[in-house]
Amino acid sequence: MKRKKIVCLLLSGLLTMGLVSGCGSSSSDEGGDAKNETKTEDTKKDDAAKEEASGDKITLRMAWWGSQTRHDATNKVIEMYEEQNPNVDIEAEFYDFDSYFTKLDTLVAAEDPWDIIQMGGNFPKYENSIEYLDSYIEDGTIDVSDTTDAFLKTTQNNNGDQVGISVGTNTYGIAYDPAMFEEAGVPEPTDDWTWDEWKDACLKITEELGVYGSSKMDNFIAGVTQRVSQAEKDANFFNMEGTGLAWDDPEPIADYFAMIQELTEAGAYPDAGAIKEIKDIENDYLVTGDAAMTWVASNQINSIVNAAGREIKVAPVPRMEKDGAYGMIVQSSQMLCVSKTSEYKQEAAKFINYFVNDIEANKVLNGERGVPIMTEVRETVKAQADDSSKMIYDFVDKIGNFPVENSNVISPEPKTEIEDYDKLLIEKVQYGEMTPEEAADDLLEFAKGKF
Template sequence: MKKTRKGTALITFVALTAMLSACTPGGGAPAESKNGTAAGGADKKVELRMTWWGAQARHDATLKVIELFEKKYPNIKINGEYMGSDGYFDKLNTQIAGGNAPDLIQLGNNYPDYVARGALLDINPYIGKEIHIENFDKSNIDSGGMDGKLYGIILGSNAYGIAYNTELIKKSGLKPPSGQWTWEEYGKYAQDLTKALGKGYYGAVDESKLPLYLNYFARQSNKTLYKDGKVGLDKDVIAYWFTMWDNYRKAGSTPPAEFTTAYTEAPENSSFVEGKTAMHLIWSNQLNAYQKAMKDEIQVVLPPTGGSGAQQGLWLQPSQFMSVNAKTKNPKEAAMFIDFMVNDPEATMVLGSERGVPGSSKVREALKAKATPVDKKVYDYIDLAAKNSRTPDREIPNGKEFETTLINMSQKVLFGKETIPNASQEVLSAAEKVVNKK
């Protein structure tokens, strides 16, 4: 049959329309490729940078998860940038200021500081698509949000606990601590350990420089570092804190100044790991790293309370969040990795509870079923801590500046270079300065 020019044009138009409908919105979803990317986009090479802090155990596990992700999505490459906690935020702040921050950023409860700088992406548009949160408790998800926007997905929950070296306790001849103790009883027990263990050994690490431990202490008298946009504690609470630790040192419950300042007390440089101190405050998610670093078995009990009539100081702490750089060029792929990190069965099994007890109930159940003896201790302790906790407070803004002042003042008190009243005023002034900072 002879084709007319009009008929040929009509056939061409219909064919062109069909082609366009397959690749424009409303024309049907594109097919999925075998590696999980949309057909036609599988060859698009995407490179992301990801930064986190932690001990070697965390580095190894995270790198393994990146490797698993890259196998599943071979078009996406993730370059890890990791280090210990010291200097992490200084480096990150420099990168953000220079417009060169990584695409994926591990943050703690200081993430509001970075929201205020416009450094983080609202990931709400990716929820239910690239990121699935149906198995997360609402409170876990809410912990990463502000003002109706979501800036991070929780990687786990932790709680403070007193870790103790079981072998040193046996050597001392004392009964293991039960965790049912006041600050006075804690100090006396540590003093008894020091005496029983002999020269070169101490009952407990000096923890006076830790801001969140000060906050734990303050909460027992219904105070807090930060509440309703204001500093929530006073000079008397800080002075009590410094005085208590000064009394511990004088009693021999904790080591002298030169000994204390020789250690960071991170697993890589710790008197507790070296078996020179018997008790050390840790986050529950650090139990694996400490246990891997030392041969003696560790147990964990609740930290000291304020005694009869005191408020509960403990809280369940969101350990870290994985956030996305507001300037990333590949937000969808960054969101895909976050989902993989918190939901993929193989990935979550690799990560375990190192960053804290996972937010997904489905993941928690899977991990419990295959828990190592150390992981089981973590889960058991979180269950115990949950029964002895109350709602957490928002962390103090611009917290690094305040932390530096507390560290400096605690060391000056430690070496007798500053009086407790003056040091307490300096710490309070630093808190007020950062809270009022615009």
């Protein structure tokens, strides 16, 4: 077996790129250039099709973000696919989350993204660079006969175009150490616990044990998008069309800012400097024993339990009121997409089909990206699951049975910039540079200005 070429990079910044456009051409010249360009592109497609059909060596580039567990499993599946398809060589790159999208932004600007792209809910930002998969489903290249329309819709845009294929369904929760709760004399979370109960637990644990009550939270989901949906049934921060905001009341957001400020001042929540020390799951403060709780995506439960090496449980995200809306639903964790500029789209689609349908491959992947969407795969993986993996299935099933609200799972293009601004505002509130009310007003004004 040939040795895999793996690239593991942490980027320090974007490449500076110059865009040069021609000028002064006549309309006839432009027409001639367009014809030549079309012919060149058609020739490329013909050459790629011939290579795929002839069995000549094809190189696909693929990248993803995630934990070491994900890296190892994905690399193994790539090797398995290459053994079965000796004419295919897949060059793999993996990154931490932030570096992944920094690199992807650079590649998109150069019109040269990876052939196979791992994508999340921020796909609208990159949709112009993604090949829709409808035709590959229609011709059988990607087999979706063992899943449902509901699962397929988790990776469709508002027009119903199949942007990618989900490689796992996912939701969010609070991972916690039950032994720490018991030692601090704090009751374990219930399925309907509230943010007030979460805050009180953080304060009590810090007082009794001298550790953070909670490690870092996803403050944009917990404090903005989900919180808005908890504040009012069927409410959403972004509108369904992805063209603006559907919310303009700063009060629930300000309340969340105030809670984080209170916990930070009490030493029950890490300040911005301490949060920057958390690079991945393996050194999260819950894992290291320096916190009793942390925010967790359900597909990360297995990794965080294994990294901690002790009993860890997971609870639903707190609500604003015990009988109030939960504000979040099960959704696609990540999906695999095909680049619109790939020379080997058909071969990329074939690999995606293998990734989501092959039983042996999914025994290796073990549902690490989330609960699989294919029925046979899902049942196979669940049957081999250890206790921490079974926790994922049980937790996703639990959240999936909560009353369904009209939650918007598609993130509009400005979402990343708005989320980054929210992080900055949290830091300003933590350091006393802004009041929670000022920060909430500022966030809404900033977000409105991005559309």
